[in-house]
Structures are given as structure tokens and as C-alpha cells.
Amino acid sequence: MSSSYERIFDIPIGPQHPALKEPAMLKLKVDGEHVVGVDLDVSYNHRGIEKAAEYRTYIQNLYLIERICGICNVAQTLTYCLAVEYLHGKEIPPRARFLRVLAEEISRINSHLLWLGVAAHEIGFDTFFMHVWLDREITLGLMEALSGNRITSSYNVIGGVRRDVTEGLLSTIRKGLDELEPRVKRYREIVLNDRSILKRTQGVGILRSADAVSTSAVGPTLRASGIKSDVRIDDPYSSHDQIPFNVITADGCDAHSRILVRLDEIMESVQICRHCISKLPAGPILQRLPRRPPQGEAMSRVEAPRGELFHYISSDGTDKPYRLKVSTPTLANLPALVRMLTSKGRYVVNIADVPVILASIDPCFSCAARVERSGGA
Amino acid sequence: MGIVEWAFRKSPWILHFNTGSCNGCDIEIFATLTPKYDMERLGALLKGSPRHADLLVVSGPVTRQASGRILRIYEQMPDPKKVVAVGTCCISGGVFSNGGKGSCYNVYPGLDSIVPVDAYVPGCPPKPEAILEGISRVVKKTGVDPK
Numbered sequence: 001m002s003s004s005y006e007r008i009f010d011i012p013i014g015p016q017h018p019a020l021k022e023p024a025m026l027k028l029k030v031d032g033e034h035v036v037g038v039d040l041d042v043s044y045n046h047r048g049i050e051k052a053a054e055y056r057t058y059i060q061n062l063y064l065i066e067r068i069c070g071i072c073n074v075a076q077t078l079t080y081c082l083a084v085e086y087l088h089g090k091e092i093p094p095r096a097r098f099l100r101v102l103a104e105e106i107s108r109i110n111s112h113l114l115w116l117g118v119a120a121h122e123i124g125f126d127t128f129f130m131h132v133w134l135d136r137e138i139t140l141g142l143m144e145a146l147s148g149n150r151i152t153s154s155y156n157v158i159g160g161v162r163r164d165v166t167e168g169l170l171s172t173i174r175k176g177l178d179e180l181e182p183r184v185k186r187y188r189e190i191v192l193n194d195r196s197i198l199k200r201t202q203g204v205g206i207l208r209s210a211d212a213v214s215t216s217a218v219g220p221t222l223r224a225s226g227i228k229s230d231v232r233i234d235d236p237y238s239s240h241d242q243i244p245f246n247v248i249t250a251d252g253c254d255a256h257s258r259i260l261v262r263l264d265e266i267m268e269s270v271q272i273c274r275h276c277i278s279k280l281p282a283g284p285i286l287q288r289l290p291r292r293p294p295q296g297e298a299m300s301r302v303e304a305p306r307g308e309l310f311h312y313i314s315s316d317g318t319d320k321p322y323r324l325k326v327s328t329p330t331l332a333n334l335p336a337l338v339r340m341l342t343s344k345g346r347y348v349v350n351i352a353d354v355p356v357i358l359a360s361i362d363p364c365f366s367c368a369a370r371v372e373r374s375g376g377a
Numbered sequence: 378m379g380i381v382e383w384a385f386r387k388s389p390w391i392l393h394f395n396t397g398s399c400n401g402c403d404i405e406i407f408a409t410l411t412p413k414y415d416m417e418r419l420g421a422l423l424k425g426s427p428r429h430a431d432l433l434v435v436s437g438p439v440t441r442q443a444s445g446r447i448l449r450i451y452e453q454m455p456d457p458k459k460v461v462a463v464g465t466c467c468i469s470g471g472v473f474s475n476g477g478k479g480s481c482y483n484v485y486p487g488l489d490s491i492v493p494v495d496a497y498v499p500g501c502p503p504k505p506e507a508i509l510e511g512i513s514r515v516v517k518k519t520g521v522d523p524k
Contacts, residue, residue: 015443015446016394016427016446016450017425018424018425018426021395021400021403021407022395022398022400022403023394023395023396023397023442023443023446043442044396044397044440044442044443044446045395045397045398045437045440045443046397046440046442046483047397047438047440047473047481047483047484048473048481048482048483048484049473049481051481051482052473052480052481052482055478063472064472064473067399067401067466067471067472067473067501068399069399069400070398070399070400070401070402070403070404070502071400071401071404073399073401114404129411130411130412133407133408133411133412134411134412134413136408137408137413140408150405150502150504151401151404151405151502152401152501152502364400366397366398366399366400366437369397
């Protein structure tokens with residue numbers, strides 16, 4: 001029977017919604033329970049950082065860039081500092097390089113644990129969320145001990161790092177890692193065996209390897225589709241070429257694999273931190289660089305917790321950048337997200353699975369909001 | 378103190394809205410709700426709907442896109458309602474607004490240019506202890522005649 005009313009409905013979610021921690025607008029096109037299309041607006045966080053960066057000096061920009069994203073701020077400042085150092089054509093001291101790796105990996109552990117809690121919250125497993133976030137406080141304590149602040153660390157500066165470490169501090173970090181490791185192992189067991197987690201995540205948000213490549217997915221989202229790609233191995237920066245570690249992949253291509261990839265990455269990061277502490281070279285932590293870099297262009301990329309982070313700086317020889325361009329992992333993962341959220345053939349997306357799929361790419365819309373959509377609000 | 382104020386003081390339900398924050402303050406607000414700091418012991422509970430909320434906790438610089446939304450959310454909340462601005466960006470625009478050239482073009486100079494604010498919690502991001510202090514002060518103030 002053909003009817004006069006529409007079969008397909010729009011369901012708006014956001015910008016203020018219990019399932020979202022950040023303002024974003026999803027317009028789902030649904031046919032009954034099945035999502036058949038999605039329209040994503042992530043511009044609520046757009047602040048205009050790239051333009052503001054052109055009016056500030058390289059040193060002032062450090063503190064602006066850090067606030068693109070509060071969770072992966074270490075990766076943001078690291079990418080920016082690397083780009084400015086490439087402009088100068090200077091290497092930084094080996095001790096600073098190792099300390100940068102240490103800060104980066106602690107922040108990766110923190111970000112992945114935070115995400116694990118949020119993912120548990122999205123599938124309605126709030127007890128797990130509370131447990132994970134309690135253990136996340138250990139890494140925040142380590143970050144505070146290392147840099148002086150829990151979240152916004154300002155640890156990387158142009159030419160090195162801001163603070164040196166003492167023997168006492170290193171043993172504190174070692175103790176914190178020892179405390180964290182068995183907890184993460186326990187969480188891995190829970191994720192592998194708990195029936196409610198398995199039912200909500202296995203076979204949900206499928207992204208096949210070919211789709212992951214064709215939509216240019218990055219980071220754990222790509223690695224959970226079985227593709228071995230990590231900037232730390234492919235294009236080593238800091239001291240990652242001197243540190244042995246494995247690139248974690250999984251073949252499930254679903255939300256469950258993405259949880260496992262991130263949990264295993266935490267274990268790898270713990271090992272990297274231990275290696276940094278044991279092999280930390282002596283020497284200075286800062287190579288002073290002039291305020292004005294020479295004229296030219298520089299690009300840098302870093303494996304942020306969510307994937308490949310890319311910065312481009314164009315310098316005209318003054319103390320302010322002529323142009324700064326930031327390309328963040330969440331932005332790169334959005335096409336893959338749209339693919340995951342759209343039913344196609346035998347692959348069916350239910351409305352109830354939308355928060356899990358959305359969380360599975362670890363979205364950070366404050367990173368992704370590089371453009372403003374007109375006619376919004 | 379009427380029954381409404383009494384009820385408010387015993388169970389300030391919270392609505393959190395991110396107006397363009399970098400996530401630093403948001404995760405600290407969530408950390409305040411988790412076991413180490415445990416805001417729920419004050420009777421506070423995170424709610425999803427503005428119509429259930431007594432306290433609006435806002436983080437982040439107010440962007441042009443989000444400014445209409447924050448006003449709508451504020452108007453949807455039932456009286457008595459209080460607003461807590463968490464973080465320097467929310468209070469004044471912070472690093473995104475240095476007054477004049479170099480300010481971000483899409484950022485308002487503070488939440489109080491949009492809605493009235495009852496408590497300011499400075500910091501970038503403020504520690505969970507500070508957020509707890511800010512919220513408990515607002516709750517204590519409710520029902521007490523300011524004159």
C-alpha cells in the first residue's frame with residue numbers, strides 16, 4: 001500500500017543531549033528503527049583559533065594551540081613545537097626528546113582511560129565508568145607531578161621541555177605505572193568477558209578495512225580495522241625510533257575491536273614510559289631558539305591519542321606565523337563515522353547503537369571544529 | 378526559606394553545557410562527579426534535560442554558534458535557577474580573547490554577556506576541588522536574603 005506520508009523521518013540529536021559531552025548536532029534519517037542517513041554539524045565549538053594565531057607571536061601561540069583540545073593538549077603542543085623547530089632547522093637535546101615521549105605517553109594513557117569510561121557510560125555500564133575514572137586519577141597525578149597541572153600541562157616548549165625531572169619524580173612515575181598496569185589488565189578481562197559489553201559492541205559500527213582506507217580513517221579507528229599504521233613508526237619524531245614498541249591492530253572492524261586496540265595501546269604506552277625512564281639520557285632540556293624563524297614552510301605530524309595530528313606553518317620571517325593550519329584526527333575520522341552510521345544492505349544500524357558508534361571513534365569536536373557552518377545555531 | 382529553596386539546597390541537580398570548550402573543563406567537571414571527589418554527596422546529580430535541572434554548569438568560551446542555545450537552555454530551566462561559570466574562558470573568554478587584535482572572531486567576551494552568572498570558578502582548567510567549592514557556595518547562598 002502506498003501511503004501519502006513520509007517513510008523516512010529526521011531525528012535531531014543535540015547540540016545539548018545526554019549522550020553527547022560536547023555540542024554537536026546529528027540529524028539522523030531513520031526508517032523505523034534503522035538509521036539510513038546522517039547529517040553531522042560539528043561547528044558549535046568553532047572559535048577561530050587559526051586566525052587568532054596569525055596575530056600572536058610563536059611563543060604566545062603555544063598557549064593558544066594547547067587549548068585547541070584539553071585532552072590531547074600534549075600532542076597539540078608537541079606538533080606545533082616540532083613544526084617551529086623544523087622551520088629553524090634545529091634539533092633539540094636528547095634528554096628533552098625522551099621527556100617529550102614520556103609526557104606524550106602519559107597523556108595517551110590518560111586519554112584512552114578517559115575514553116574507556118565514556119564508552120562504558122554510553123553503553124549504560126556506569127559502574128565500569130566510575131571504576132575507570134577512579135584509576136584515571138593515577139595518570140592525572142603523574143601528569144601533575146611531571147608538569148605542575150593535571151590537564152593543561154604546558155610541558156612542551158619551543159626547543160625542548162619546560163621542567164626537568166628528578167630521581168624522586170621518576171620513581172613516583174614508576175610506582176604509578178606499576179599501580180596502573182594490573183588495573184588495565186583487569187579491565188581488559190572485563191571487556192573480553194562481560195556479556196553486556198560484548199552484546200552492545202560486537203558487530204556494532206562495522207568499518208571494513210577497504211572502507212577505512214577509502215574514508216582516510218586514522219589512529220585506533222584505522223588500526224581496529226586491521227591496518228597497521230602509526231606515525232610513531234612510519235615517520236618517527238621525538239625519540240620513537242630508539243624505543244621498541246608494537247603497533248596494536250585488531251581484525252574485528254567493530255566497536256569492540258576499538259576498545260581492545262585502545263586497551264592494548266595503554267599497555268604499550270606503559271612499557272614505553274618505563275623504557276624512557278630507564279634509558280633517560282643526561283644533558284640539557286632546552287635548546288634556545290631565536291624568536292624569529294627564517295622564512296619558509298614547515299609541516300609536522302604526530303600520533304595523537306586519536307590518530308594522526310598535522311600542523312602546517314608558513315613563516316614570513318617575522319615573529320608571528322603568516323599562516324597556521326591544523327588538521328586533527330577527529331576531522332579525518334568523520335567520513336568513516338558517517339559510513340559506520342549508515343545502514344547498507346545487510347549492515348543495519350539501530351538508533352540505540354548510535355551513541356556507541358559515535359563514541360567508538362573517540363570524537364573530540366573541539367579539535368574538529370575548524371569551520372563554521374552558516375545558518376546554524 | 379520556602380520549600381522550594383529548601384529542596385534546592387538538598388538536591389541541586391546539574392545540567393552541564395559546553396559552549397565551545399577545549400574539553401579541559403568538561404572532563405574536570407566529570408571528574409568532580411566520579412568517586413575521588415564525589416559531588417553526589419551534596420545531592421547533586423547530572424541530568425540530561427534542562428527542565429529537570431536547578432544548576433546550569435557552563436564551560437568554555439561562548440561561541441557565536443552556541444550563544445543562542447545557551448540562552449534557550451537557560452530559559453527552559455525552571456525557577457529558582459543558578460548558573461556557574463567554570464573556567465577562565467567561560468568567565469572572560471580567556472586565552473581566546475585578549476581584547477582587541479588577536480581575539481578569536483567567534484568568541485563572546487564571557488558568559489555573563491548572555492545570561493546572569495551566580496558563581497565564577499577561575500582556572501584553566503579549575504581543579505575539581507575548586508568546582509566543588511563553587512557549586513557548594515551557590516547552593517549555600519540560595520534562600521539567604523542577599524540584603
